[in-house]
Amino acid sequence: MATADPPDRTSRSGLWLTIALAVLAAVLGSLNGLGRFDQILYDRAVSATGRAADPDILIVAIDDTSIDALGRWPWRRAVHAALLDRLHGARAVGMDLIFAEADTVNPNDDRILADSIRRNGRTVLPVVLDRLNRPSSVSTPLPDLEAAAASKGFINARIDPDGAVREAVLTAQVAGERWNHMAISMLEVGGEAQRAQSLLRRARPDGSILIPYAGPTAHVRTVPYLSVLRGDLSPEALRGKYVLIGAWATGLGDAYPTPVSHEVSGMAGVEIIANLLQAARDGIIFQQPPAWWNGLFSALPVLLACLALWRLSPKRALLVCVALLAAILVAALLLLAYGNFWFAPTAALLGVALCYPLWSWRSQEAALRYMDNELRRLQREYPPVLNEARAQAAGPSASLESRVGELRRALARVRNLRRFLADGLDGMPDATLVFDQDGRMRFRNQAAVMYFQRLGMRPPRVGRPAIHLLEKTISDPATRQRVVEALNGQGPVVGTSPWSADLELRDGAGRDLILKCAPIHTAEGNFAGTVATLTDISRIRQAERQREETLRFISHDMRAPQSSILALVEMKQEGGSQEGQSETLTRIATLARRTLHLVDDFVHLTRAESMTISAVELDLSSLLQDAVDEFWASAQKRGIALELRLPLPVAYIRGDQTLLMRALCNLIDNAIKYSPPQTRIECGIGEAPGFWRVGIHDQGHGIAAEDQARLFEPFSRVGVETRGDVGGAGLGLAFVRTVAERHGGSVEVSSELGAGSTFTLRLPMAPEAP
The missing domain is CATH 1.10.287 (Helix Hairpins)
Structure with missing residues (x-):
């Protein structure tokens, strides 16, 4: 039964994990995140998006100083009437003070206050709803005060489960009558009804908004009640201002926790109204997007994190996940500050935070499963080649450390196998090269290195194209093309022969070679490369x-x-x-x-x-002297003067005395044979860098230039017609050349017809000559 490929299973599991994490983040995001955690992040974001206080909004605070001066609370309503008389130039006055019951101690004070409200003409009095969610009743001020007021507005605060005030309801309907928040009513009284309506239109269907607090507690401009009452502020300082009168003193009035008051006990209700008033005048409200927007905002970072985990290394993917976490927070802050939208980020944060550990777990399980399969396959296909321990496939309950240990042992077997093969190839006497499917060399043995060095080339480097080696080795273009086809897997395999190419050729150095190419295949039978061997058959030929x-x-x-x-x-x-x-x-x-x-x-x-050369240290001058002495009599018999060019240097060489002596004798004997009577033969020794040069100069007939090239070949007799047949088979000079080459030297001839010849034997100096 066929099984799915492990990489395919891994890809499918990664796809399902990506979908699951994205769906989880989207669902949580559409449900407004994780509630309390999002509220904490929202509070910090609101604190970071402060604005300057509106100079046209002023709070007249009933503070501790005013209570100390005017007496205990509550004060007489005539005092409030006196304060209102000081605020005739204000654009609108909002009294965050509830007058629901008549003053029984000072009955005339209610009338005095009503007259003052009527004279002011811009006073807004508070009402209290029994509840914000579907209210059924309204608590209003005294009838006289209500009749005198320019408008009324409710001052109820919406409190979250943790006790903080983050939202405000701007409008509510009670028994068919529409009631607005005091901030909305003050805008209408102050002549800015359009701004009030704009704020109402942008609110949620239930009339609520997130309050865009301008700053922390006491951010709005505040003056003591007593200072205004005494007339410390000029009428010009109050003209055109929205004035809110409310309790501020310790233990007096209402104070609520807000997103911007975490450093103090809370914010007074009158200042919350002031923040709403400034938000309407600035045209700023914080809104929560539709649920599907927030779901998309939460799912998108999760998809990016999974994509990074899919494509990048674990280290880079971790950095991407950390960067995404920071980017989510920054994006939420920027959207709130500049777009006035609050996207709950905790769902996205949770999704991205879960991506890395879950993906790592999935990847580790997939890697371990693949490792187990490969270890079992290695155990079946590759028996131990050395004395290493036999790899054992770990079970599904084995720990990561045990599997790493098994992998370490398996890799040791692979390294041993590679070393086994490499040493085996290096031990082969023939130059062996291994090419990949693109014709680039991937392996060479030591014999191949030595072959190319002898050829005068730098040893081939791994990864070098084969065509460079072929141009230096094979001169015939047709043969080179056939080898290129074999290296590309196009060479035909004839019959049962394993070779894709089997050629005999001659390289650039004149060596005779047999080149054989054998294809390499993968376990699936695909062409993977070629093994090429170069066998030097020059000695055989x-x-x-x-x-x-x-x-x-x-x-x-x-x-x-x-x-x-x-x-x-x-x-x-x-x-x-x-x-x-x-x-x-x-x-x-x-x-x-x-x-x-x-x-x-x-x-x-x-x-x-x-024969094997038995190298000993010799004085070349002594050898030359002995050779001249041996042939002096023969030269005198033919009337030829055989002379030495003196003085002879001390010329130490290393070599075989018998072979060198015979080579010198052959050169002198040839000079005597081919020189006419009454001529002169001169022998001498000169010096060249690293070599001694033995020169034999005669005054014979000379050798033609076209014959000099084959002069040192065996059985080659040149110039017989001009020099006379003196016997021999042309082996003497071949012997001289062989001796010179086997001693690391050479033999040369310089000749001209009618002017004689000079034979020069070059031999390397002894390494440690005295």
């Missing part, structure tokens, strides 16, 4: 060429003298004169010596190519 040359040498150069000897013997058997007998024997001896000389040269060349 050189041996084959030497075999052909040897066969040619045996079949021609060694057969010819023997055939001549046989012919001479037959001539002798057939009979001949006594005079020809001596000539025949002489010719037989010459041919026999030539045969021995050919065999000797061939043996020495073979030994020089194959």
Whole structure:
């Protein structure tokens, strides 16, 4: 039965978790958040959005100083009448004092107060509703006072369950009659009915608003009752002002907790009315958006947090979640300050706060489940290659630490396997390169590094395209294109052969190579790369060429003298004169010596190519002196002067004395053979950076430029027509070149027809020469 891919299951679980968290935040947001927590945040936000107090609003406070001067409360209503007479220039006067019962002690004071209210003409008296939610009755002032007042307004405060006043009801209907809040009535009396109506239109359907407090307690301009009564304020200072008269003294009147009064016991009711009055005049009210708006506001940060968790690393996702928490608070504050909307943020805060731990739990469970599956698969597919412990798949109840331990052991097995394979590839004698599916090199063994170093190239770097290596290695474009196709997985696999390419080629250094490419596939059978091996078969091909040359040498150069000897013997058997007998024997001896000389040269060349060099410290000058002494007599017999260029330096080298001595002898012998009589051969030693140079200069016929290139090849005899056939098979100079190269040096020739030749043997100086 097929099972879903673990990444697919993880994606689906992440999607469902995202939906669940977003729905939770949206539902809580539409229900106005978490209540008490949102109220706390709202109080702090309102405190941070203060405004300057309206200079046209003045509170006449019945404070402790006024009570000390005028006596205990309640005062006579004639005193209030005297105060009203001082407020004739005010735009509207709101008395936050309830006069529901007649004054039985001073009966005339009610009439005096009514007359004063009537003279003022702009006085608003308070009424009290039995309740704000569907009121059924209204408590009004005395009839005389009510008749004298310019307007009336209720002063009830809406108190939240925690005792704070955050909202105000601006209008209410009782028994079919519409009653407005005192702040609304004062605006109408003061000639600003349009502002009052604008405020009413923006209120909620039940007539309520969130009070946009302008500042903390005592933020509104306040003067003592006694100061106004004594006339300390000039009429000009009161002209055009909204004046509110209310209790302020300790223990007197009403005081309520508000969002801006958390540092004191509360705010007086008269100052709450003043804040409502300023809000209407400023055209500012705080509103709560519709429920679906608040739900969207709460769900959007949760979706962003889940998106970050889905796309980013755990560290960055955590930073994003923290930033979202701060952004939610800042956004709520800015919307309240500049948009006058209060979005309850706790639902969004809760949703974002839950995102990280829940997502981390889900990711950890998915990772552990995937880890268990892979450990079981590793246990089935890859047995231990070394002595590491066998990985055991942890059960579903295993702790994270135990699973990490199993993963550590499994990774140790993988590292051991990689090291096992890497060491195995490094131990292969052939250059091996591993390419990925894009043709970029991903692995090279030590043999490959050494091969490219011998080729004069920097060892290939990991990640380098294969085409760069092919251009340096393969000169034939068609062969290079075929290898490129094999590296791209396009090479055909013929029959049962595992190779996608099997070619023999020659590289830039002239080496003969066999290049084989084998494709690499993933566990699912997809093409993943190519393994390429370069096998150097230069020695094999050189041996084959030497075999052909040897066969040619045996079949021609060694057969010819023997055939001549046989012919001479037959001539002798057939009979001949006594005079020809001596000539025949002489010719037989010459041919026999030539045969021995050919065999000797061939043996020495073979030994020089194959024998192990026993390097000892030698003085090259002594070797050259000995070689000159050995051939001095032969040179004198032919009338040739063999000389040394003196003085000879002390030239220390490291090498095989026998091979070096024979190489010098070959050069001097050739110079004697190919030099005409009465000429001079000069031998000397010079110095070059890191090398000693042995020069052999003769005054022979010279060598043509076109023949110099193949002069040191085996069985190559050049210039026979001009220099005369002096015997030999062309192995002497091949021997010299072989000895020079095996000692880290070289041999060169400089020659011109008719001007002689100079052979130079270059040998490295001894590392620690005295």
